Amino acid sequence: MSTEIILDCDTGIDDSLALLHLLQHPDAELVAVLSTAGNVGVEAVTRNNLSWLEFCGRSDIGVHVGASGPLVAPLRTCEDTHGDHGVGYAQLPSPTTAPRDEDAADAWCRLTRERPGELVGLVIGPLTSLAMAIRRDPGLPQRLRRLVVMGGSFDHPGNTTPLAEWNVAVDPEAAHEVFTAFGVDGAPQPIICALNLTEQVALTPEHLSRLGELADGPLVRHLNDALRFYFEFHQAQGEGYLAHVHDAFAAAVALDPSIVTTTPAVVDVELNGTLTRGAMVADRRGFWGRPPNALIADTTDVPRFLDELVRSLATLAGRHLRPTGTARRPQN
Numbered sequence: 001m002s003t004e005i006i007l008d009c010d011t012g013i014d015d016s017l018a019l020l021h022l023l024q025h026p027d028a029e030l031v032a033v034l035s036t037a038g039n040v041g042v043e044a045v046t047r048n049n050l051s052w053l054e055f056c057g058r059s060d061i062g063v064h065v066g067a068s069g070p071l072v073a074p075l076r077t078c079e080d081t082h083g084d085h086g087v088g089y090a091q092l093p094s095p096t097t098a099p100r101d102e103d104a105a106d107a108w109c110r111l112t113r114e115r116p117g118e119l120v121g122l123v124i125g126p127l128t129s130l131a132m133a134i135r136r137d138p139g140l141p142q143r144l145r146r147l148v149v150m151g152g153s154f155d156h157p158g159n160t161t162p163l164a165e166w167n168v169a170v171d172p173e174a175a176h177e178v179f180t181a182f183g184v185d186g187a188p189q190p191i192i193c194a195l196n197l198t199e200q201v202a203l204t205p206e207h208l209s210r211l212g213e214l215a216d217g218p219l220v221r222h223l224n225d226a227l228r229f230y231f232e233f234h235q236a237q238g239e240g241y242l243a244h245v246h247d248a249f250a251a252a253v254a255l256d257p258s259i260v261t262t263t264p265a266v267v268d269v270e271l272n273g274t275l276t277r278g279a280m281v282a283d284r285r286g287f288w289g290r291p292p293n294a295l296i297a298d299t300t301d302v303p304r305f306l307d308e309l310v311r312s313l314a315t316l317a318g319r320h321l322r323p324t325g326t327a328r329r330p331q332n
């Protein structure tokens with residue numbers, strides 16, 4: 001049975017990998033792609049989403065423009081992490097298609113009304129558009145089958161402030177509203193893929209070499225150009241010449257939650273701390289007297305996921321797979 005997914009993203013290099021992985025996965029049906037400002041502005045996010053879909057021959061999937069900035073805070077973007085246009089050094093062809101007229105929040109509301117209990121929500125950017133949708137339609141959380149969020153950092157440093165992770169740090173109020181609305185009154189407990197796990201998921205040049213052995217062509221070239229930028233960013237941060245592919249991993253969890261172990265927890269977002277605003281907090285000892293409202297992803301088989309991701313991208317690149325270790329046949 002295929003998993004029907006609404007993808008809400010701020011594309012973004014690792015968002016791009018998430019989108020591509022879902023596009024090719026035989027078990028995934030991408031119902032809509034929603035653009036939210038974050039890594040880059042919402043126009044660039046939308047352009048990237050349209051470009052990737054068109055590039056992959058999937059312009060039938062609707063792109064909906066979402067929030068152009070957080071609920072309360074001013075927008076911040078991170079071109080140092082993802083490049084001026086959000087896809088590193090890659091130069092994607094300009095899209096010839098346009099986004100749908102319906103905005104992202106309305107798309108969240110309508111799609112979950114049309115298919116109650118069927119859709120999986122995957123949010124891999126700031127949670128602004130989803131929070132706006134819940135404001136418009138408070139019954140929305142109960143109509144989702146599952147929600148997977150890439151965000152937060154539990155018992156682990158942040159990547160935006162000492163304690164805060166980017167997606168939550170950009171719009172803490174939206175994250176607070178979403179995590180308050182889910183995990184109660186019959187709404188599913190979101191599965192949170194936070195930095196404590198996603199920073200273990202490191203794509204390396206070896207993985208790209210493997211991709212190059214399996215496939216070539218323009219998609220592989222774009223991925224090399226995007227990931228080279230992401231490798232350089234991580235190296236500049238002192239993390240090595242590698243890339244944490246947070247969002248692609250969250251996409252795999254959305255498709256198959258059994259690839260992670262999880263712990264139920266009460267989670268919330270710090271909104272006021274002068275040093276800690278945007279940090280996610282887990283109450284693991286019941287201090288707040290509230291029932292668990294989320295599942296924190298704890299462990300996974302990292303090599304297995306990365307292998308699957310490389311194979312997935314190679315499949316999408318349109319070349320047949322060769323068994324591991326088999327040399328390429330020379331081209332005539």
Ligand code: BDR
Pocket residue numbers: 012013014015039078081124125150159165166167246247
């Ligand atoms: C998250 O921040 C963004 O830069 C990435 O796309 C990912 O969603 C990781 O903290």
Ligand code: CA
Pocket residue numbers: 009010011012014015039124125247
């Ligand atoms: Ca993202």
